[in-house]
Amino acid sequence: MQPWVPGSLGCARSSIPAQTTGAETDGVAPLPDAVRARVHDHPCYSEGAHHHYARMHLAVAPACNIQCHYCNRKFDCSNESRPGVVSELLTPEQAAHKAMAVAARIPQLTVIGIAGPGDPLANPERTFDTLRLVRARAPDMKLCVSTNGLALPGLVDDLVRCGVDHVTITINCVDPEIGAMIYPWIFWQNRRVKGRRAAEILIEQQQKGLEALVAHGVLVKVNSVLIPGVNDCHLSQVSRVVKAKGAFLHNLLPLIAEPSHGTFFGLMGQRPPTAEELSAAQDACGADMRLMRHCRQCRADAIGLLGDDRGSGLRLADLAEGEVDDRAAMEARQAARAAIERSRAAARPAAEVLVPLAAVGRRSERADAVLMAVASRDGTCVDQHFGQASELLVYEVSARRAVRVGTLQVEPYCSGADACGGGDAALRATVAVLAGCAVLLCAQIGYEPWRRLEAAGIQPNGEHADEPIDATLRAVYRELAEAGRLKPVRSTPDRLTA
């Protein structure tokens, strides 16, 4: 087991095992064909699919049965799959109606999920009523549920009966000592249980639930919130355990911990991981996470294509009250899917439909790789002012390719239209989180932020405004290489531990 030193901030690079074990360690093990087929049109699992297909989360589950230190229960959970506040709590009937109205309007919709705002399985009646109603009216839709796992073992049969084919479990640890640092309490068998015992029960339930789902053929994805100094050194172990039990994907979410969110971690000064730490932790957990590196940690009421949240534009009240023709809507969806698949097949070879794992390469081949961060509104072009970005896309770029490492949530330091002052703390936090990046690409940037980035060893670059990200990354990489200024990803040993 990876030793955990209380109070340590960040893993020493050397303490992260370079890769997991044996044959799978090349990082090129592709998904089994059966799984690949099932996630092919799921926008959250397939980078190829997320440009084409849409998903929708129904906010029907308000209650929660545990407390996490990264969540403030006065708002919705800001980590896992639900930042922001879900403004509209739906009854199962309203949710099903909304789902069908949206499914009739957005024929690219393939996935309907329940992710909150609390824990779906802590609200079994609402959750299962909703799933049953949606299933009856749109049997072509993939159903998914996210959970903390506490109530999971007792509900696996119900999930299977409702036809749920993907479940996401948030597993932040498999060691109760670490769990006690993340979960202050759980509600278990009619009592509030605190401390290490609470973590023990939660971990046991999560693992049981994972095993039972896999035994029933349900696809299980595991999410872990990466918390520097708490579970960062431990996540490679989590990854080994959950993959051995049959989870098809392990996805790391960088901790979101701003004091203004009022969470324990936010208020007690727990910092989020840097780009470099996220990249290192992902490597330690194995390369298949590249499948999820486009994950945007969407809200519990998210609708639409990832990163293009139409939830606010499609509230219940705006949807026509009238009847929805479910059959016609389903036929329209099938036609839309067929068209999308034709164009996807034409656009690239079949083997590259998912993120091309084989193209990612081995660690040794990536010695020349550097991290670059991009401020982008639309996710395809360098089109955002650095000061207005609430998230930064991080890429690992080498001579051969650019791979998305993940998305870092930041607080925009520039809130006003004309003045970029006042956001000093936010700017400082953003620069800190970019540690490890060689370059920051954006459409525009002010003088002071420019200076601060440079002082931190990060080259700001605003020369590629509105150009496509991919081509820009390659061009900037070439410039760096020609200028002899390539600074490999992991050349700086642990300078961020203070």
Add this chain to the structure above:
Amino acid sequence: MAFRILAGCTGCWACAPLCPSGAIRAATPHFLIDAQRCSECDGDYADPQCASICPIEGVIVDSAGVALNPPGSLTGIPPARWAAVRAEIQAR
């Protein structure tokens, strides 16, 4: 002998289905306990159910007005720390 729910309750629904007496009503702006019905779970559970799952500190009080979950008891956040950060945020 009855508990009360105060302002600050987020209406998260965690408590209502657990109440053995059916005493909790989903009202706005916050949930309410029917004092006639609430038994403080006496005879049904060792711990009062609403106060054992409620995630918000201070919003459930006993008949003497004492909070079942005082500040800091659930989140582990020292109340002084929360107050300081709030003041700092408001000062911006």
